[in-house]
Amino acid sequence: MINFTVRLYDRIPVLIRLLFIIALILFTFAFMLHYLEPETFPTYFEAFWWAIVTSTTVGYGDFTPTTTIGRLAAMILILFGIGFVLFFVTNLASATVNEKRRWQKGTLSSSFHDHYIIVNWNERSRQFIEQIQRAYPTRSVILIDDTLSDSPFYNSNSLQFIKGNPSFQETLKQANIRKARALVITAGLEETEQSADAQSILTLLTAKHYCDDIYIAVELLTSEQLPNARHAGADEIIASNIISSLLMTESLEQQGIAETITLLLDVEAxxxxxxxxxxxxxxxxxxxxxxxxxxxxxxxxxxxxxxxxxxxxxxxxxxxxxxxxxxxxxxxx
Structure with missing residues (x-):
C-alpha cells in the first residue's frame, strides 16, 4: 500500500504536489492559530486569511499573534511557508516559459479538435492556411514539418506547429489526428518529384493505418503515383502539375480561363x-x-x-x- 502511494505521488506533476503541500501548510497553521489564540482569531476563516497573507509576504497587519507560542508558530510559517510559495511561483513561471518554448519549437502535443492538419511547409501550405483563416476563422490548423526549426506562426491560438516526420505514427499522434477534421499532404521539397511523391504516399499509408476514417487529400507531382495513391486510400488526389499544365494549355486558346477557374475555387468569391x-x-x-x-x-x-x-x-x-x-x-x- 505504501509503495503504491509513493508511485502514485511520483506520477503527480510537481506543480500539483507543491500546491498540495502549500495548502496543507496553510490549513494546518490556520487551525493551530485558531486553536491557540481564539481571541485574536475568532473564526477559522480569519486564521486562514492570516496564514495566506503571511506566507505570501503581503502582511496586511490586520491580524497578528499576541502569545509567545502563537508567534513561534508564525515564525515557522514564515520560514517554511514563504519558501514553498516562492518555489511554487518560480516553478509556475518556469513551466509557462518552457511550454511556450516547446510550442515554438514544435514539440508540444496538440489538444485541437475538429481541426485541419497540413503536411510540409511551402508556399501552397502557407496560402492554404491563409485561406482557411479568412473563410473559416474558427477552424484550427496544425502544420507538420521536419525542416523548420521554429514555428512560422506568431500570436495565434488557432495555429500550431508540430516538428517531426509525418510518416511516423508518433508525429501524427502528437497532432491529434484521430480528432482531426481532415489531413492535407502537400509535396515536400525533395530533390526530385518522384521522391517527393514517394514520401507523400508513405505519409498517406501511415495516416490511414493509424486513423482509417480520416479524410485525406494528397498532392502528387507525377502521374505515375496516381494509382498508388488511390490504392493507399487517398480520398482526394490533387495532381498539381497536371492541373497547372491543363490551365496553361487552355489559357493559350481560351483567354481568361485560368482566372475563371481560380475565381470558382475562391471561397471568398x-x-x-x-x-x-x-x-x-x-x-x-x-x-x-x-x-x-x-x-x-x-x-x-x-x-x-x-x-x-x-x-x-x-x-x-x-x-x-x-x-x-x-x-x-x-x-x-
Whole structure:
C-alpha cells in the first residue's frame, strides 16, 4: 500500500504536489492559530486569511499573534511557508516559459479538435492556411514539418506547429489526428518529384493505418503515383502539375480561363463552387427538375459525382440518388 502511494505521488506533476503541500501548510497553521489564540482569531476563516497573507509576504497587519507560542508558530510559517510559495511561483513561471518554448519549437502535443492538419511547409501550405483563416476563422490548423526549426506562426491560438516526420505514427499522434477534421499532404521539397511523391504516399499509408476514417487529400507531382495513391486510400488526389499544365494549355486558346477557374475555387468569391451530399428532398428527382428548383435560389447545378466518377452537365433525365454528391455554383453564404 505504501509503495503504491509513493508511485502514485511520483506520477503527480510537481506543480500539483507543491500546491498540495502549500495548502496543507496553510490549513494546518490556520487551525493551530485558531486553536491557540481564539481571541485574536475568532473564526477559522480569519486564521486562514492570516496564514495566506503571511506566507505570501503581503502582511496586511490586520491580524497578528499576541502569545509567545502563537508567534513561534508564525515564525515557522514564515520560514517554511514563504519558501514553498516562492518555489511554487518560480516553478509556475518556469513551466509557462518552457511550454511556450516547446510550442515554438514544435514539440508540444496538440489538444485541437475538429481541426485541419497540413503536411510540409511551402508556399501552397502557407496560402492554404491563409485561406482557411479568412473563410473559416474558427477552424484550427496544425502544420507538420521536419525542416523548420521554429514555428512560422506568431500570436495565434488557432495555429500550431508540430516538428517531426509525418510518416511516423508518433508525429501524427502528437497532432491529434484521430480528432482531426481532415489531413492535407502537400509535396515536400525533395530533390526530385518522384521522391517527393514517394514520401507523400508513405505519409498517406501511415495516416490511414493509424486513423482509417480520416479524410485525406494528397498532392502528387507525377502521374505515375496516381494509382498508388488511390490504392493507399487517398480520398482526394490533387495532381498539381497536371492541373497547372491543363490551365496553361487552355489559357493559350481560351483567354481568361485560368482566372475563371481560380475565381470558382475562391471561397471568398461569389458565386463559388460547392460540393454537397445529396439532400433528401432531391432523391428520385431528375437533374433537370433539381436544376430548376435551385436556380430560383441563385444556384446553378453543374454535375454529379458517384463512386469517384464525376459527370458534368449530365442529361436532364438523369435521376439523382441518395449517395450522389452534387456540384453547384452557390451565391449564398
Amino acid at each position: 461569389s458565386p463559388f463552387l460547392r460540393s454537397i451530399p445529396c439532400p433528401d428532398e432531391w432523391v428520385g428527382n431528375t437533374f433537370k427538375e433539381v436544376s430548376r428548383q435551385v436556380y430560383e435560389d441563385s444556384k446553378l447545378l453543374l454535375g454529379i459525382s458517384k463512386d469517384g466518377q464525376t459527370t458534368l452537365n449530365p442529361e436532364g433525365s438523369t435521376v439523382i440518388h441518395e449517395d450522389d454528391s452534387i456540384f453547384m455554383l452557390d451565391s449564398s453564404r
